[in-house]
Amino acid sequence: MAPFPTIVFVPGAWHSPECYRRVIDQLEAAGYETDLVHLPSVGPTQHLPDFSADVAEIRSHLEHLVDAGKKVVLVVHSYGGVPSNEAVKGLDCASRQSNGQAGGVAHIFFCCSFIIPEGKSLLGAFGGNDLPWFTVSADRLEVNPDRPDEIFYNDMSEEDVRAAVSSLRPHSYRTFRSLCTYAAWKEVPSTYLYCATDAAIPLELQKMMVEDWAAGYPIRTEFLDASHSPFLSKPTEVTAAIRRAAATSAYFQIQSPAYYPEPYEMLKPGSEHQWRPTPQQPGLPNAYLHEEKISRPRKDLHFLSAPCAPHQEGSSAPLARKAMPCKMAQVELGDQETSLSTGTEEHERQNDYEVCWEEDDPANPHAMASKRKWVIVSLVCTMTVCVCVTSSLYTTTYNQIMAEFHCSRTVATLGLSFYIAGLGWGPLVMSPLSEFYGRRPIYLVSLPLYIVFLIPCAAAHNIQTMLVARFLDGLAGAAFTSVAGATVGDMYTKSTLHTPMLLYTASPFTGASIGPILGGLINTWALWRWSFYFLLIWSSIQSILVIIFVPETYAPVLLRNRARKLRQETSDDRWIAAIEKLDRSVFKTVLHSLYRPFMLLFLEPMCLNLCLLSSIALGVQYLFFGAFGVVYGNAYNFGSWQSGLAFTGLLVGMIMAVLIDPWCCKLYPYFSRGHKEEGNNGSNEPESRLPPAVIGAPLMTIGLFWFGWTALPSVHWIVPIIGSAVFGAGMIFVFQGVFTFFVDAYPLYAASALGANSFTRSTFAAAFPLFGVAMYHKLGDQWATSLLAFLSLAMAPFPYIFFRYGKKIRSRSRFAA
Incomplete structure (x- = not known):
């Protein structure tokens, strides 16, 4: 048997395993045995109902190898990580050893891959929406990537991009909606390779999956400045990362002192495998800790964190965790002894002393x-x-x-x-x-x-x-x-x-x-x-x-302040916070925040129309600050203080809307029945945030007509005040629905969407008072208010339109989820 694991490669959607060829050639030249899995879901005629065929194909390859007593490192990319997690069940080394069997899956290497929790599908985990760069066939059976040159291969030469794009094949759409039933990364030691310039799975989403969904499990991480296809653009770096993972897996499963001389034991409490240190050697092996630490470990896995820095009296050092410096592990590879670094020098400099939160800090x-x-x-x-x-x-x-x-x-x-x-x-x-x-x-x-x-x-x-x-x-x-x-x-x-x-x-x-x-x-x-x-x-x-x-309260800045204090107290410049690694200027960031909202306004019909609706609401409110004096002065001879008190109705309506809101939240599932999918009630869809606006928009129109046509000397003054209260309640409902919808529908551009809303509504609020009083004098109280009501009525259908058809609109959007 080879002295190190067999490497099994599973590609992502649309790809053949030949996409790994540059990495495979380097590994085989170093003496590794490799195996390639062709996914049945890839191909123009493979309209599969789910990912079970992919799972079966991967499992067939794994069973053939582990039954021969071989240790396997499973390398998965993008979508390939989803069926691979399912296929590993019962084939990991620990499970097979407990049954007296040799071989098994020793390590999983996630190359900018999806990590999906049990009970969710790939798309369901992200709200059930198609990914922004999906192009789905009319029959919803086939999917292709939009702009693959930008999404998958944005750091490659034009020649390589053309070759890569020409090799892509259609993928079975329904595989993305298959529910996961097993999370192999909870049982099998794993590595996740972050790719910083990935446009398919942005770095923020990669970190969310690892640091939130997989928090507390023994996943080591590495970082590479590469696109979604690092095996094509940076094969040497990917090869080195896989070999480091192979070295790690050799310790955990083979227990070879050539890898990690410290005594460790593997415990199996309950149904979960947890890798715990022995009492003689607390902490983790240094080679494990050169990567980014698990950010929010579960309480029962607190020992997975790195040891604290030595305490200094009056120092803040105990409040900062330090990743221990890397060591060089001497690993025998075939007939030669190779010095295999557990991390590049640049990676060590960046991550060895990164300051992060303690548990319950x-x-x-x-x-x-x-x-x-x-x-x-x-x-x-x-x-x-x-x-x-x-x-x-x-x-x-x-x-x-x-x-x-x-x-x-x-x-x-x-x-x-x-x-x-x-x-x-x-x-x-x-x-x-x-x-x-x-x-x-x-x-x-x-x-x-x-x-x-x-x-x-x-x-x-x-x-x-x-x-x-x-x-x-x-x-x-x-x-x-x-x-x-x-x-x-x-x-x-x-x-x-x-x-x-x-x-x-x-x-x-x-x-x-x-x-x-x-x-x-x-x-x-x-x-x-x-x-x-x-x-x-x-x-x-x-x-x-x-x-x-x-x-x-801004966590990145608090950690930066802590890092500065540690550098001052310890005279060690290696302490660093994550925000200090960002290569961005204040000027460029401010400039970006200035133009992105306008892009959304010009290119996103949902953003534009909902911004117009909320802008009309705020514009009318500020127009009322001048108009109330005219209306109540003409109809009821109110003085200045009496006209001011008339705003009590508007205020009471807003307060009532705030008090009613928690009850409205309980009704979201009923409004979301049309969005049911994959067994949930649709409440994860961004459109499920729009019911308050669906209710609020008509209330605004009703309130305006009520106010305008009851502000008459023959009608008691309380009646138009009640009308203004209805308008105020509708206004709060509209803003709440619009704000929360923007956050969910534009998760990567939420700040820009809210910035666009802030700009448009403030512009309307600044402009409306300038013509408000003159309009009331020219048109009269009733028709001036009716004009505002008709304007509100024209925009009122849009929340319902986007609630009903928003998913289809988002599927064609450049920015929406």
């Missing part, structure tokens, strides 16, 4: 006490309310400002429009900056500026000063319409985020509704400047509380 924002989290959420939400009160409270000062500065109402209204423009455009810059420097530095800079720019507003002696100061104040306040939401998201997991994020989402809209109520009371009995004095006092107190009680 108190500095991890997720590990904060619940009470502290809610204090932080309360502070950022109330500061957001304050910023948005500043926008609308100004509308109650129009009459006094017009009289003092001798300007028209339209010019005075520009103070509102400029502030909203600042709030809308600021996040395009502040959001990416917060990912470089953290959330807290943005607050520390923006909060003082926000207070400073309120001063010229309060002390202005001409309208020009007021307008410039309002725009700059809006830019400074934009931190709390963008970065504050990220602070909330930093502290909670996906399963616990809904309620705190809902409170934050509602804060800007409720704040804008509170402004006229407060402003009407202030400006009835005081000069307009007291409106800004009040805002100065409130925002100063609020800012002090935020600065004192809101810490940095």
Whole structure:
């Protein structure tokens, strides 16, 4: 028998195993035995109902080898990892040894492959949607890759790309929807090769599968700056990585001292194989630890983490895990003794001392006490309310400002429009900056500026000063319409985020509704400047509380700070955080954040139409800040403070929507029946997030017609206020549905989709007040409101259209999942 394992190659979809030829030739030249598996699902006439034929073919090859007593390293790529996991069941070395049989699968090498949990299919694990680069036949039996030159081979020469593309064959579509019943990586030692420039399975998704879905299991990882097909573009590096995996598998299954001299034993508690150190030698072999560590190990596998750095009094070293330095393992390969490195020098320099979270690390924002989290959420939400009160409270000062500065109402209204423009455009810059420097530095800079720019507003002696100061104040306040939401998201997991994020989402809209109520009371009995004095006092107190009680919550920046402290305390420059490895400039990142939202608006009909719907909603709300005074003044002779109190209806409607939302969430499965697939209720589809918007859009239209045609002297004033409450509730439902849909439908571009929404709705909110009062004077209260209602009615069907047909639309999208 060969002194090292046999290497079995399983290709991905559309590929022949000959795609591995460059790697195979190098391995065979080094004395390895190889075996190639042709997948039955690849070929123009192979319309298979599921992946069972692929599983059977792979298993046939494995059984032939292991029954001959051979140890196998299984190399799988992309889709090939899915049927391969199924095929390994019962053929791993540990299972066969327990039955007194020789041979077995000793190691699985996942080459930028899919790792799918039990009970899910490949597509089902990602929400049931076709991958963005799929081109599926009309009969849904066959699938081909769109732009394979860009998706699979983006780091190869044109000649190699042409040859590779010409070798691709159609693949049976239904294999992607076969449910997995076994996860071999829980039983068999495995290696995952991350490919940094992979356009088919982006690096973020590769890490999600390994660090989240396979968290706590003994998967070693390696990193390669390559595309989705590294065996073609970098065969030498892939060959070396496979040989390192072969060396690792030889220890775990053969127990050869030539590989790992430390005494280890394999235990089998319950139904899971877990590789545990003996009491004499705690920790893991150094060769295992040169890769990235398991990021969130299960509590019962805490011993898989690397040993802590030596404790220094007063040092933060115990709070950072260090990957132990690599060693060279002397491995006998055939007739020659070869020095096989357990990692390249560059990889060692990058990963040996990477700082990451400890299990239950108190500095991890997720590990904060619940009470502290809610204090932080309360502070950022109330500061957001304050910023948005500043926008609308100004509308109650129009009459006094017009009289003092001798300007028209339209010019005075520009103070509102400029502030909203600042709030809308600021996040395009502040959001990416917060990912470089953290959330807290943005607050520390923006909060003082926000207070400073309120001063010229309060002390202005001409309208020009007021307008410039309002725009700059809006830019400074934009931190709390963008970065504050990220602070909330930093502290909670996906399963616990809904309620705190809902409170934050509602804060800007409720704040804008509170402004006229407060402003009407202030400006009835005081000069307009007291409106800004009040805002100065409130925002100063609020800012002090935020600065004192809101810490940095962005994990990459916290780890960078820890790495800097360790470098200073230990005088060891090898300590490093993941964010410090990123090769990106602030300028390019900000520039990217500026143009990507516009690409989505111009190229994505779902993004454009839902942004228009939410923009109309916010535009109408801000138009009401001027129109309410006209409507209630004409119909009921309301004064300034009474017109301000009329906004109570809008506010109550929004609060009711927030309170009703948890109940609406329970109805999602009923709305999602049309999306049932693979035995689930469809709630994982992005479209299942749209029912609130489906309900909210008609409510907005109903509320507007109700308000417009009941604001008559012959009708009690409470009736139009109730109509405005219906509009307010519909508005919150629309925003909640649109925001959550964008996050699910554009998982890789969620920030850009939300940025596009922020830009469009702020533009509408800035523009609508400029023509609102004039429109009410020209058309009358009823028809002016009806015009807004008809505009809302025109957009109301889109949430339902996208709920019903969104999946088909997404299948043709360049950006959607």
